[in-house]
Amino acid sequence: MTISEQARVEDRSIPSQPELPPALEAAGISKAFRAKRSSLKVLDDITLTVNKGEFVSIVGPSGSGKSTLFHIIGGLVKPDAGTVRMNGKDVTGEQGHISYMPQQPALFPWRTIEDNVLLSQEVQGRVDQEARENARYWLDKVGLGGFEKAHPHTLSGGMQQRAAFLRALLSPQELMCLDEPFSALDALTRSDMQRWLLNLWEESRRSVLFITHNIEEALLLSNRIYVFSGRPASVLQVVDVPFPRPRREDIIEHPDFIQLRRELSGWMRDEQQKMQGHRPLK
Amino acid sequence: MRRWWSLVWPPVVAVLFFLIVWQLCTSLFHIEDWILPSPADIAKQTAEGGGDLWGHALATVRLTLEGFIIGTLVGLVLALILHLIPFLKSALYPLLILSQNIPTIALAPLLMIWFGFGLLPKLIVITLVCFFPVAVATMGGLKQTDRMMLNYMRMIGANKSQIFAKLELPHALPSIFSGIKIAATYSVMGAVIAEWIGADKGIGYYMMLQKAGYRTDRMFVAIMLIVALSLLMFGLIALLEKWLVRWKPKQES
Numbered sequence: 078m079t080i081s082e083q084a085r086v087e088d089r090s091i092p093s094q095p096e097l098p099p100a101l102e103a104a105g106i107s108k109a110f111r112a113k114r115s116s117l118k119v120l121d122d123i124t125l126t127v128n129k130g131e132f133v134s135i136v137g138p139s140g141s142g143k144s145t146l147f148h149i150i151g152g153l154v155k156p157d158a159g160t161v162r163m164n165g166k167d168v169t170g171e172q173g174h175i176s177y178m179p180q181q182p183a184l185f186p187w188r189t190i191e192d193n194v195l196l197s198q199e200v201q202g203r204v205d206q207e208a209r210e211n212a213r214y215w216l217d218k219v220g221l222g223g224f225e226k227a228h229p230h231t232l233s234g235g236m237q238q239r240a241a242f243l244r245a246l247l248s249p250q251e252l253m254c255l256d257e258p259f260s261a262l263d264a265l266t267r268s269d270m271q272r273w274l275l276n277l278w279e280e281s282r283r284s285v286l287f288i289t290h291n292i293e294e295a296l297l298l299s300n301r302i303y304v305f306s307g308r309p310a311s312v313l314q315v316v317d318v319p320f321p322r323p324r325r326e327d328i329i330e331h332p333d334f335i336q337l338r339r340e341l342s343g344w345m346r347d348e349q350q351k352m353q354g355h356r357p358l359k
Numbered sequence: 360m361r362r363w364w365s366l367v368w369p370p371v372v373a374v375l376f377f378l379i380v381w382q383l384c385t386s387l388f389h390i391e392d393w394i395l396p397s398p399a400d401i402a403k404q405t406a407e408g409g410g411d412l413w414g415h416a417l418a419t420v421r422l423t424l425e426g427f428i429i430g431t432l433v434g435l436v437l438a439l440i441l442h443l444i445p446f447l448k449s450a451l452y453p454l455l456i457l458s459q460n461i462p463t464i465a466l467a468p469l470l471m472i473w474f475g476f477g478l479l480p481k482l483i484v485i486t487l488v489c490f491f492p493v494a495v496a497t498m499g500g501l502k503q504t505d506r507m508m509l510n511y512m513r514m515i516g517a518n519k520s521q522i523f524a525k526l527e528l529p530h531a532l533p534s535i536f537s538g539i540k541i542a543a544t545y546s547v548m549g550a551v552i553a554e555w556i557g558a559d560k561g562i563g564y565y566m567m568l569q570k571a572g573y574r575t576d577r578m579f580v581a582i583m584l585i586v587a588l589s590l591l592m593f594g595l596i597a598l599l600e601k602w603l604v605r606w607k608p609k610q611e612s
Contacts, residue, residue, distance in 0.1 A: 151514035173516015183507040187529045187606040196525070200517045228606045248515060 098165030100252045100284035101127040106149060106159035108142070118309035119145050123159070125303050125312065127252065127284050134287045134295035136341065137305025138349045143288045144180075146310070147256050150286070151175050163252060173201075176248030178255045182241035184229040190240050191216065191225040197248035215243055219277070235266040242274070246281065255287045259294070271297060272326050279323045292341045296334060297324065304344050307352035314344060396576035401583065404576045410565065412577075416584055418560040419550055423588065426482050427546035430489025431539055437490060438497035448498070459491050463549070467556040481553035488549040489542040496538025500531030533607060536600040543592035551585055
């Protein structure tokens, strides 16, 4: 079964079935980094859930430890307290359970685009002819047809980002973690990519945890938004985004959307100011 | 093509100019042949190949290649071992640097005493000069793996050998090659020194013979051959690099 077929099958099972354990449950995650004498607390009792087939976003001021949370979920860093469960199984500190898209595309320059996109499958097991055909099908679908044999440096930033997204999408793991994937792009490319991601996700309905500090982006894409406080990060608010799917891009002009955006922006502004107030003078 | 030509002509003209001045000086000031031969004399000697020049050259080429390959392999293997076992690295790294501070000229005669006049001591000399740049460049390249890509590999559950084969090694390739390029030119020098000290063939031996006979012109021929051989080795490795590291974005300089 190709991933596109999988997606179609899963489509019918949406909205998420409550009897299935959530794709991700992070419970009571705390983390402090210790330097010689001082200790910097970055995460304070974070609890969040991503159900199967849900798109969940985390927004928060920059430098609030969102990426650290991803490193904990990905098993790169061990939390001081708390557990990470996926599909009901405790996977705290274990690597290889998520598919991941970092801030920069981090494509491997010596691999062709096709081989880059297949990297996570290669790491997880073997790449057969079917996987290659599937990769080509998706490359074509995301507008990278004809670039299969190209090397990453020949592609524009937006195209590289799409290839990095595809690499995450074609990973065998259920949960996709996207860490501010569009932050390095210019505004125009960024809004293009948001629309692109919205369409693609509504078709594939993977479980997604998405970090951003762009409120509009979060509202447009997510089922649920966790608003993080400044450092040490804790969950300030949980917002369920009520807009029905499939969403069109013009919902950003809907009064409810504007209202929600204003509310979220207010919280974010307060947090950002608090962070700046706390910053020690040098 | 035009660009290539614009890069090439200035050094070519400079070299030609230098040769002409040299030729004029030797004939104008009547400099004796055994003090400074003219470029024309040197060219003539090269063409004649006196004193079994080409036989000696061939021996040096063979010795250089053998020593270079062994030295490079030793450097690579050593770098990999030290990279994988950090304790060994901290223990042996200072010794590696020390090994480069012992003058080859002093070490080579000792090696002759211990291992005789055969191939082995010569290969050891070349290996000693070749392995260091390769080992240092390789360790540096392996250490400087891109953090972002490394994190990515770990997150998706890649094990150590996958990280090494799919990320660290290809990432280190350009820097490994810069080490090998240095080793390629050093290997020629190492071979000549080894022959100088104890051999019955090779350019180093040829130079000793010609020096004893005050054949300065032939010594210049030998120097020219050594330079050409070094350039050739460098060029071959550069070609190999170009072929293996095709993915590297072209740098405008």
